[in-house]
Amino acid sequence: MFGILASVIDGILVGAVYGLAAMGLTLIWGVMNVINLAHGAIIVIGMFLLYIIVYSLGLHPYVAIPAMIVFGFLFGIVLYWIAVHRVIGQAELMSLLSTFAVNMVLIGLGTAVWSTSPYNVPVSMPSISLHGYTFTGTHITAAIMAVVIAGLLYVLLYHTRIGKAVRAVANNREAAELTGIPTTQVLAMAFGLGVALAGVSGTLIATLFPFTVLSGDAYQLKSFVVTVLGGLGNPAGALLGGVALGLIEGLATPFMPVSWIPVVEFGLFVFCLIAFPRGIFSFTKA
Amino acid sequence: MSELLVVNDISKRFGGLQAVSHLSLTVNEGEILGLIGPNGAGKSTVFNLINGVYAPDTGSVEFAGQDITGMPPHRVARLGLARAHQIVQPLGALSVLENCTVGACFGRENLPLAEARETAREMATKVGLGDRLDLIASSLTTAGKKRLELARALSARPKLLLLDEVLAGLNPTETEQMIATVRQIRASGIAILMIEHIMRAVMSLSDRIVVLNLGAKLAEGTPQEVAENPEVITAYLGDSTIMQAAEASP
Amino acid sequence: MWRRPFPWLIVVAALLFALVPYFTNDVGMRESLLLAAIYIILASNLNLMIGYAGYVNFGNIVFFGLGGYICLYLVTAWHVHVIVAALIGGVAVSAVALLFGTGILRLRGAFFALATIGVNQAVQQLVVNFEPWGGATGIYLSLDSYKPFGGPMQALWWMYLLIVLLTAASMLLSYVIKNSKFGLGLIAIGQNEDAAAVLGVPTARYKALVYSASAFLPAMAGGLYFFKSGIIEPGAAFNLEQSIEAIVMLMLGGAGTILGPALGAVLYEEMRGILLTTQYLSHFQLVIAGVLLLIIVQFVPGGLLGWLHRLWPRTRGWLQ
Numbered sequence: 001m002f003g004i005l006a007s008v009i010d011g012i013l014v015g016a017v018y019g020l021a022a023m024g025l026t027l028i029w030g031v032m033n034v035i036n037l038a039h040g041a042i043i044v045i046g047m048f049l050l051y052i053i054v055y056s057l058g059l060h061p062y063v064a065i066p067a068m069i070v071f072g073f074l075f076g077i078v079l080y081w082i083a084v085h086r087v088i089g090q091a092e093l094m095s096l097l098s099t100f101a102v103n104m105v106l107i108g109l110g111t112a113v114w115s116t117s118p119y120n121v122p123v124s125m126p127s128i129s130l131h132g133y134t135f136t137g138t139h140i141t142a143a144i145m146a147v148v149i150a151g152l153l154y155v156l157l158y159h160t161r162i163g164k165a166v167r168a169v170a171n172n173r174e175a176a177e178l179t180g181i182p183t184t185q186v187l188a189m190a191f192g193l194g195v196a197l198a199g200v201s202g203t204l205i206a207t208l209f210p211f212t213v214l215s216g217d218a219y220q221l222k223s224f225v226v227t228v229l230g231g232l233g234n235p236a237g238a239l240l241g242g243v244a245l246g247l248i249e250g251l252a253t254p255f256m257p258v259s260w261i262p263v264v265e266f267g268l269f270v271f272c273l274i275a276f277p278r279g280i281f282s283f284t285k286a
Numbered sequence: 287m288s289e290l291l292v293v294n295d296i297s298k299r300f301g302g303l304q305a306v307s308h309l310s311l312t313v314n315e316g317e318i319l320g321l322i323g324p325n326g327a328g329k330s331t332v333f334n335l336i337n338g339v340y341a342p343d344t345g346s347v348e349f350a351g352q353d354i355t356g357m358p359p360h361r362v363a364r365l366g367l368a369r370a371h372q373i374v375q376p377l378g379a380l381s382v383l384e385n386c387t388v389g390a391c392f393g394r395e396n397l398p399l400a401e402a403r404e405t406a407r408e409m410a411t412k413v414g415l416g417d418r419l420d421l422i423a424s425s426l427t428t429a430g431k432k433r434l435e436l437a438r439a440l441s442a443r444p445k446l447l448l449l450d451e452v453l454a455g456l457n458p459t460e461t462e463q464m465i466a467t468v469r470q471i472r473a474s475g476i477a478i479l480m481i482e483h484i485m486r487a488v489m490s491l492s493d494r495i496v497v498l499n500l501g502a503k504l505a506e507g508t509p510q511e512v513a514e515n516p517e518v519i520t521a522y523l524g525d526s527t528i529m530q531a532a533e534a535s536p
Numbered sequence: 537m538w539r540r541p542f543p544w545l546i547v548v549a550a551l552l553f554a555l556v557p558y559f560t561n562d563v564g565m566r567e568s569l570l571l572a573a574i575y576i577i578l579a580s581n582l583n584l585m586i587g588y589a590g591y592v593n594f595g596n597i598v599f600f601g602l603g604g605y606i607c608l609y610l611v612t613a614w615h616v617h618v619i620v621a622a623l624i625g626g627v628a629v630s631a632v633a634l635l636f637g638t639g640i641l642r643l644r645g646a647f648f649a650l651a652t653i654g655v656n657q658a659v660q661q662l663v664v665n666f667e668p669w670g671g672a673t674g675i676y677l678s679l680d681s682y683k684p685f686g687g688p689m690q691a692l693w694w695m696y697l698l699i700v701l702l703t704a705a706s707m708l709l710s711y712v713i714k715n716s717k718f719g720l721g722l723i724a725i726g727q728n729e730d731a732a733a734v735l736g737v738p739t740a741r742y743k744a745l746v747y748s749a750s751a752f753l754p755a756m757a758g759g760l761y762f763f764k765s766g767i768i769e770p771g772a773a774f775n776l777e778q779s780i781e782a783i784v785m786l787m788l789g790g791a792g793t794i795l796g797p798a799l800g801a802v803l804y805e806e807m808r809g810i811l812l813t814t815q816y817l818s819h820f821q822l823v824i825a826g827v828l829l830l831i832i833v834q835f836v837p838g839g840l841l842g843w844l845h846r847l848w849p850r851t852r853g854w855l856q
Contacts, residue, residue, distance in 0.1 A: 035646050086834045092645045093592050097787060098833045100780060104826030112819040217776075221657060224650055232647075259665050259672070266658030273651045274639055337734060363736030371734075377727035388724045391717050392736030399717045442736060 015246015046202025393442020603755025
């Protein structure tokens with residue numbers, strides 16, 4: 001019995017990180033109506049940044065967290081100007097293809113540098129043992145960090161002038177423009193924030209599991225599942241959706257072969273999209 | 287005169303907003319019925335309820351003897367009910383002729399492509415777009431797009447035409463031309479239900495007028511009766527145009 | 537339709553495609569043309585969804601993979617002739633698409649695009665766990681399967697010719713639909729779905745129909761292609777990347793045009809061949825494809841043909 005509880009708790013801990021990843025995706029979607037298909041590649045950048053920090057620079061693994069936030073933000077702003085700015089407001093196909101093209105470039109470069117073999121960055125943290133079950137310290141730390149970063153995002157969005165501008169632009173770009181908000185800069189900044197969140201979630205995931213250049217796809221799909229569970233464009237819903245997905249994975253693990261879990265996830269994803277196109281946890285829009 | 291469209295007691299609520307409440311109206315064959323009211327009175331919602339974009343919460347809509355309540359828009363269109371939108375919705379990348387061909391193909395006569403093209407050409411010429419048939423729709427001027435809306439709706443060879451502010455945004459010359467076109471359409475036997483803000487036009491064109499306020503019917507009658515109705519005058523308080531228009535109408 | 541020049545052009549092109557490698561007995565040329573043919577089939581059927589109806593289907597490869605699986609399963613387990621098996625695969629996948637399309641096509645825009653990714657991944661993972669189809673290892677053909685054709689060498693030529701036939705059929709399908717009432721309705725949906733419905737276009741039915749139509753030929757091609765390969769496994773059958781490459785080709789040639797997807801497919805295939813064989817560039821194939829796509833999307837969204845039509849509007853009439 002406690003075995004199930006333990007895997008549920010572990011699922012929730014990992015789910016918080018999924019939630020953080022999805023938050024990056026959903027923030028960009030909510031503010032500029034763009035589904036960022038480079039999301040997975042950015043998660044991978046976060047993973048390899050951890051590798052570089054630890055093995056190339058010899059620094060403490062958690063130094064990678066603030067480093068990724070800063071780098072991700074700047075990188076996101078650059079990406080916005082290269083790939084997103086010209087396609088905003090155009091047909092959805094254009095922004096989907098544009099961000100997918102970025103994905104191809106990043107994954108291609110990554111493959112050329114790191115090949116597609118697996119990497120592992122062991123991070124040692126004290127674990128907690130209960131009734132013979134061990135909760136790894138890295139999982140607990142990652143979940144705490146995910147929640148803290150989510151909290152910071154909330155403060156930024158709802159308690160600062162910048163956040164107000166972001167929300168105004170998300171709500172009605174033309175009206176925001178008329179009141180003197182520099183909407184283009186706000187869009188670039190929101191994209192930077194979204195990329196930073198995705199990257200940092202990648203760094204946290206890399207402290208938990210081994211990864212390859214191609215790992216991004218799986219986590220991007222998980223982010224989609226989470227976003228759909230939580231409601232597209234809803235950052236608070238994303239965290240709940242992430243925890244829900246972690247919970248489902250945790251609950252399913254003891255009862256079915258591992259290879260069936262993706263079937264359940266993707267089945268759930270398509271089902272949720274069709275049945276609840278606004279998300280299960282979305283209460284914001286009438 | 288027989289009844290073509292019978293709207294009976296329809297209501298629609300959006301969240302906390304009662305957009306339309308218990309509205310009934312009738313359009314007879316060959317008639318122009320004007321639907322007027324202050325901004326936000328629910329006029330466009332009434333159109334959306336009639337042509338199936340929304341299903342009404344209560345009541346029924348009957349068209350040409352058939353119950354069309356809650357019927358999807360494409361089936362309503364097939365029965366001969368066409369609409370020109372207030373906010374023009376051209377199929378931007380298609381030419382003027384192709385836009386009208388869509389109307390003719392999927393309208394009341396359900397024409398095959400080649401015949402639809404002929405009807406489309408005829409209707410586009412009729413509303414004065416004959417010289418712009420091959421122009422891409424998105425490159426038309428506002429007045430041109432309004433005409434396109436009309437031509438596309440007419441290409442369906444409808445029995446009833448819903449006109450949503452076809453005069454809005456036109457200059458005086460264009461307005462005169464459009465009014466003449468609307469008269470021609472009526473003369474060809476098509477009944478019209480029109481929403482219009484330009485009072486002088488609606489007063490002179492309509493056989494009867496229904497006044498809507500806050501989603502409910504405020505008054506109904508001939509242009510003269512409506513213009514003299516004290517409740518209507520109160521609803522339009524401060525807007526003296528309705529009085530002047532009534533005096534100006536024949 | 538045979539009174540216009542375009543269909544004849546397709547027939548002649550298909551004959552050249554089929555006969556030149558056959559009479560020169562050039563197997564290398566055949567293999568490279570075969571890939572181009574497969575990509576033309578994928579891109580031009582995808583064009584029905586993306587270019588005409590305006591619905592982005594990222595997971596269109598699911599039709600190809602399912603068609604392949606059904607065909608190889610019928611050939612190995614039931615000893616059905618491969619041509620019949622491919623046909624059954626095409627019909628079955630089309631029927632499933634019609635049923636499924638009715639549900640999934642209630643989604644608009646980006647939601648639909650996301651769902652198509654989900655569908656492909658869900659089917660792939662399902663097949664990984666589906667033992668009758670060999671699970672993760674897939675289905676292998678024995679050499680006996682090629683006997684009806686007089687051996688593997690002959691079978692390969694047969695499959696090539698049949699796939700070229702499907703390529704021509706794809707082009708003709710694009711042509712017929714574009715010049716039909718159905719096509720006009722689809723293009724109206726692609727431009728403005730709500731306005732199309734008000735004009736009387738039966739949007740839900742048309743969308744499900746085109747989803748199903750765009751599944752038929754890719755599913756058949758999947759059957760023939762994997763029969764030719766002699767093996768099918770979930771990774772190769774439901775390769776999302778291939779699906780996306782088909783979109784790149786479509787955009788390169790010009791979405792919504794009839795010849796664009798074919799032009800894009802051939803160009804892309806050629807470019808990839810050059811990149812893969814050039815020493816310093818072989819690692820950067822994906823990067824260069826990505827940069828190419830980025831440039832197309834940002835600067836020439838109409839693709840090559842769209843660009844041509846804008847330069848010389850008269851070409852619009854000639855090429856349809």
